[in-house]
Amino acid sequence: MKTCLIVDDSRVVRKVAQKIFEDLGFACSEAEDGQKAVEACKAGMPDVILLDWNMPVMSGIEFLQVLRKTEGGDAPKVIFCTTENEFSFIEKALEAGANEYIMKPFDKEIVQSKLLQIGAI
Amino acid sequence: MNDLDYKFFEELLKRESGLIITPEKLYLLESRLLPLAQKQGIQGGLEGLARQMRACRDAALTRAVVEAMTTNETSFFRDNTPFQRLKEDILPVFLKSRATQRSLRIWSAACSSGQEPYSVAMTLKEHPQLAGWRFEIVATDLSQDILAQAKAGVYSQFEVQRGLPIQMLVKYFTKQGDNWAFKPELKDMIAFKEANLLGDLKHLGHFDIVLCRNVLIYFDVPTKGKVLSTLKGATREDGVLFLGGAETVIGISDAFRPLANVRGVYVRDDSTFMAEKKPAAPVPPVSAAQK
Ligand SMILES: C[S@@+](CC[C@H](N)C(=O)[O-])C[C@H]1O[C@@H](n2cnc3c(N)ncnc32)[C@H](O)[C@@H]1O
Numbered sequence: 001m002k003t004c005l006i007v008d009d010s011r012v013v014r015k016v017a018q019k020i021f022e023d024l025g026f027a028c029s030e031a032e033d034g035q036k037a038v039e040a041c042k043a044g045m046p047d048v049i050l051l052d053w054n055m056p057v058m059s060g061i062e063f064l065q066v067l068r069k070t071e072g073g074d075a076p077k078v079i080f081c082t083t084e085n086e087f088s089f090i091e092k093a094l095e096a097g098a099n100e101y102i103m104k105p106f107d108k109e110i111v112q113s114k115l116l117q118i119g120a121i
Numbered sequence: 122m123n124d125l126d127y128k129f130f131e132e133l134l135k136r137e138s139g140l141i142i143t144p145e146k147l148y149l150l151e152s153r154l155l156p157l158a159q160k161q162g163i164q165g166g167l168e169g170l171a172r173q174m175r176a177c178r179d180a181a182l183t184r185a186v187v188e189a190m191t192t193n194e195t196s197f198f199r200d201n202t203p204f205q206r207l208k209e210d211i212l213p214v215f216l217k218s219r220a221t222q223r224s225l226r227i228w229s230a231a232c233s234s235g236q237e238p239y240s241v242a243m244t245l246k247e248h249p250q251l252a253g254w255r256f257e258i259v260a261t262d263l264s265q266d267i268l269a270q271a272k273a274g275v276y277s278q279f280e281v282q283r284g285l286p287i288q289m290l291v292k293y294f295t296k297q298g299d300n301w302a303f304k305p306e307l308k309d310m311i312a313f314k315e316a317n318l319l320g321d322l323k324h325l326g327h328f329d330i331v332l333c334r335n336v337l338i339y340f341d342v343p344t345k346g347k348v349l350s351t352l353k354g355a356t357r358e359d360g361v362l363f364l365g366g367a368e369t370v371i372g373i374s375d376a377f378r379p380l381a382n383v384r385g386v387y388v389r390d391d392s393t394f395m396a397e398k399k400p401a402a403p404v405p406p407v408s409a410a411q412k
Contacts, residue, residue, distance in 0.1 A: 090287065
């Protein structure tokens, strides 16, 4: 079964995302900030990471920069999922090695369409 | 609604746009036409609307009814595979067969709000070997309302997240408030025109690639057959036709046949599409009698 790590400081968003990913056949785990996500990834790289931008302790973009330098850290497909919808943010995310980018609010259809595009389902 | 009024709308829609209203789809008449009647200040709901339309021919009202009944559901790179096939199987053939002209004419025959022709335009732009080629994409629809949206090339945040890879959003759009607008370099590749598939479409000319997706599903078999002959007339002998995932020509028309090994793509019955060219006939062995 494919695995997905959901990184978001909102419990509500994590639950919504978890439901969507489980419906799409993923086994999910959660992290509430970038630091916790780094630890989770060191314990085992997931196939897909759904990543919020603004979080306490360590932001999504900081996490991504760390991840891509970590051994095995270029494997997971990273999909940003954030309310940041300005051009400059999207460009910065892509430069840091994001595979896709979702602008909140999101729904199952959007997630599915993005996963298809990056070949994760 | 009484039977007579139902028949009235049924006949009108079939005649004007080919749309078949089956009894199960009756609710669509109510949900789409009641608001329209209200907006036009017509009393008496659907009966009132039918009464008024029978009483005097009103082209604008007829058009409003027909447009209100269209389904404009679409998305960027809809179903994904057809665009993959275009890129990997079809364009390579045209790269050879149009190597001298270096130009392609493409028709999106029921383009709705434009996602389909723009997806084609992006596919062409992304193809390194097509750099420097001339493209003419003609995108048509019956509905003026939806064509105006297509022409504007401005999409909501929700729309740009259905089927469009983020890299293409960054490359081909600019942000306009909460919406996203195609850059002129993309918009300039497409000519949007109003055209009814039931009409005579000779004036559009001939095309290398025709996309007529997710519109035949609304028609009955004779109408599908008629439209497919029209499409044949608009497709070059060595051109191709893309239909929607739930559409086919089999059992409907002999104008086209499926292209071997490429799902969703059709060629004319008399096709000379390169991939299908038969290998040169081997020299017949000299028969014993001739020896
Ligand atoms: C479901 S959309 C398909 C859009 C796009 N081709 C796709 O596959 O996503 C169907 C479109 O066909 C148009 N249409 C319906 N009847 C038509 C006709 N007789 N001639 C031209 N367009 C028609 C509608 O206005 C609508 O925009």
